[in-house]
Amino acid sequence: MDVRRKLGENVRLLRLQANLTQQEVADRIGVDRAHVSALEAGTRNPTILSLWHISLALGVKITDLLQDFPSQSGDSALAKKRASKRRGPRARKEESAG
Structure with missing residues (x-):
């Protein structure tokens, strides 16, 4: 939400x-x-x-x-987005190809 x-x-x-x-x-x-x-x-x-x-x-x-906002640590979509930014575009391409 x-x-x-x-x-x-x-x-x-x-x-x-x-x-x-x-x-x-x-x-x-x-x-x-x-x-x-x-x-x-x-x-x-x-x-x-x-x-x-x-x-x-x-x-x-x-x-x-x-109140009742999702915590950042519990927001898996946000965590995935942050992780993909740390790995860079090349790592994301390799993940999607594999």
């Missing part, structure tokens, strides 16, 4: 748990409602500062916004 989408799901869940509308969150962090909507839809790539403002607006820890 795309981390932006998971982040958006978490923001929406935490916002609803806090009984806040998108507009109320937007007012608290100084953006328009469409920005909050895009965050929740997973189409925005927020900065760490934006995440901090969102966590303050929702009254949660910043880590709560990132």
Whole structure:
């Protein structure tokens, strides 16, 4: 799952748990409602500062916004991609041919 989408799901869940509308969150962090909507839809790539403002607006820890994200050590696709970059393009060609 795309981390932006998971982040958006978490923001929406935490916002609803806090009984806040998108507009109320937007007012608290100084953006328009469409920005909050895009965050929740997973189409925005927020900065760490934006995440901090969102966590303050929702009254949660910043880590709560990132709950249930897959750990990098457990992400086999990422591990394979990193390993293939270390071996270089020639090693990848030989692996696919073998």
